Amino acid sequence: MINLIGINRKIDLTMLLSVILLCIYGAIAVFSATQSNASASGDQYFLLKKEILAMLIGFIALIVMTLGDYNRWKTYIVPLYILNIVLLMVVLAIGSSHKGAQSWFEIGSFQLQPSEFSKLILIVTLASFFANRRSQLDSIQDLGMSLLHVGIPLLLVLLQPDLGTALCYVAILLGMMLVAGFPARHFAILAIAGIIVVFCAVQFHVLQDYQLSRLTVFVNPDNDPRGAGYNLLQSKIAVGSGQFFGKGLFSGTQTRLQFLPERHTDFIFSVIGEEAGFIGAALLLILFLVLIVRGIRTAAYSKNMFGTLLAAGIVSLWLFQILVNIGMTIGLMPITGIPLPFVSYGNSSLMVHLMSVGILLNVYTRSYV
């Protein structure tokens, strides 16, 4: 025991354990969500196998990310930033389309989604960008440069169009700006600018009506139960009908009978809510909370600002994705295609988040050296 605690000081075993549990949790949920429809096409383990393969690759990437000194990455800000832009442009040019968004590279039976990776690259370049500043980051130029830094990739993902990833960028930016110490007035400027952008987007029909209704229907899904509100309504029914103890693993009627849309990706939490009940959902949230707290702790104990900012960016991303993903399945948030870290099916997403854990572990380990 004592020895374990000792190890825990060197590598964050708590975080690692919670991540492993989340991954197992996710794999079971994905299996439950996909077995009914996959069985019709033959192999009911097909998606599970792919997910586990991605998980293995992800854990290798995690280990790779913990190796070496993360401080050296800071110097690669320009090539990393260019890589990010190039990836996003290439996927726009030659990526394959799926559900109206051109976001994927097909590699064999694997689909890679550069926008997932770009989130992590952005966190690294932004952390480096902030950490390299000499000033106190309180001038309007600092704000402008930060916006420019995020703005270019953001425009590129909006072109796919991938609103979810774009919002993740914003969340990363805000979280890292907060921790980097931007003054409050900068946030106020951003808030006003945000309101103006949203207003213009609605006013000048940048958003199609269906997109708008998809984003606003969560306020009252009963208005359109067969259209835009359908997904949300079915999801709420799934989660709510799970009650305290859940319907039992693989026994969710909403899941099994395919009332739930996108049940292995965006709506994976509904499956958990239905089959594992309040107990299971709360357990999942606690695992996430442990992860977040350990992440913030890592940020706090980092020996330098770069590490702090890396951790803050990753934590912000997670927080945002958890809030939006779970929030949308229970009617608190608009429905946007943002996966639940470690749990939703998605090879790229899983790899990226495991790599993020690797980065945090790296920062954590160095803080005690």
Add this chain to the structure above:
Amino acid sequence: MKLIDATFDKNVKPDDARPRLMVLMFVAFTIFAVLISRLWILQVMGGQKYMALAEGNYIRDLPIEAPRGLIFDRSGKVLVNNRPSIGITLSPPVAEKNPRIINRLAGILHISSSDIREKLAEKKADPLKPRVIARDIDDKTLAYIEEHKMGLPGVDVVTESIRSYPFGSLGAHVFGYLGEISQEEMQSKKNNGSYALGDIIGKSGAESVYEGLLRGQKGSEQIEVNASGRPLSIIKKQEPLPGSNLMLSLDLSLQQVTEQALKDAMQQARNTGTGAKANGGAAIVLDPRNGDVLAMASLPTYDPALFIGGISKKNWQQLIDKKTNFPLNNRAIMAYAPGSTFKPVTLIGALADGIIKTNDTFDCGGKWLGLGKKWARWCWDHAGHGTVGLTRGMAESCDVVFYSIGYKFYKTGGERLQYWARVFGIGSLTGIDLPMEAKGRVPDKQWKEKINDGNPEYQRWYPGDTVNIAIGQGDILATPLQMASLYAAIANGGILYRPHVGKAMISWDGNVKREFKLKPEDKRKLDISKDIIRFNQDALEKTVTQGTAAAAFSGFSTRVAGKTGTAQVRGKGDYAWFAGYAPVEEPRYVVVVMVEQGGHGGTIAAPAARKILAAAMGIPDRGAGYVNDLSR
């Protein structure tokens, strides 16, 4: 590079970020608190509500229609049957989404797409409920549809139990037809079992009166469906309870004979110039011993099979068109001027009141001047009958005799003639177990005042009014059924039974048979002495042997009593009537035949009655041959 790093680290320490990380921590805890409490609200507090919604999602309660009870004749022959039919249904919402399916289906089923649209648009039933758009699909079409099911969304094959009528239109007015329940019927049947929109119920005839008995009890099936509504498995099944079978008092072969005899009579009326317009009629055979309706015919008739699955607009228009003479009307229970067939009421009433004696005689010079020369009334025989007694007066239907009796009734006051008409059931429902029965009409002073409200000059009751009633003319109206039950009372010595077509209920498995017993109120003893009735019976037999019906019944081997009638209707041809019974010594059959604008009763109605009676009693009879009797 290292230099910059070092510089920065000196200026901004990670320690400075700690308060800001606390903000991040606070945000994180807030987010988790919000999510957890939302989950608590959803899953723990609202769990049961959402559980019910989830069950509503995947469990469908499908009703299973109960087979309707069959209808038998009195000896157990099937009159109305059920048979399975393979039909094609189309789901309205799916058709709305894929309008092309309608044309495609129209091509496959060889029906017009507007017919399909009409069926889909029927508003009465649940808008989501699939509509049957074709029945009795042939095997080839069925195979084609099964094969191409993938390309025909919303299309389904169903097996239904539908009514079949082995004898076509026979007895249509007695059985009645079926149709979809209407909003009003839903309302009135609310306390009466679980009716749902789209249910098929009896709309007329015995089907409607015995609806509750024939209907049975729907079963239900709880099935599990997936999100696209495809059934996956049966969770629970409750078999339907078939309806009970109804045995009617009708006799199948007698019904056939009666309808044929009526049809022939109408045809003959059209052939003889007098009744060129004869296009409607009714005939009834009644058992005078208990009120059993043995046969009831009404022409023109219709094929109840037209109503299966909802009658088409075109067919319905035809059925309610004046040109087709309203075939849906059951003329046996509609009101007509009874003409001379009413005369027994006048005679019996007058004898019972003592205003005439059985040996009274009257002088008939072809017309009656009782109200003065200005108001002379003709006997049908303008040559006059000479001195006639009551018996001959009845037998030859001498109008002068009955004008005189009518005038006596007027003079004694108290509207006694109307009283006797009512005693015999005219002006009130017989209470037969069929819907839409007419009451008929017994005109009196009060009625005349009311009907001429605002025209004081027409409100006065004249002696001529009573005199008219006495020969069954004027404003008096009776249904053929009322006349049948009236003659039944004469035949059986004075008991008025409630006529009925329902005889027994037989449980669906045939094990239990429950006869419908006569209740005390279904049987009314008339307070008339036996002698008076006997006197009248003799007079009616004389009518057949020597009087106005003699030609029609010449050579008939059984004793028959009866009365012809030729009712004059303003603006129309004469209505031919015959009402009578046989055998006289022990009456078992009362027959009434009425042909609208058929001409003379003795010519048209009585020969038809002869055929019916012969068949009823199993007498080989070659019929009356050509009869031409111009009496009333």
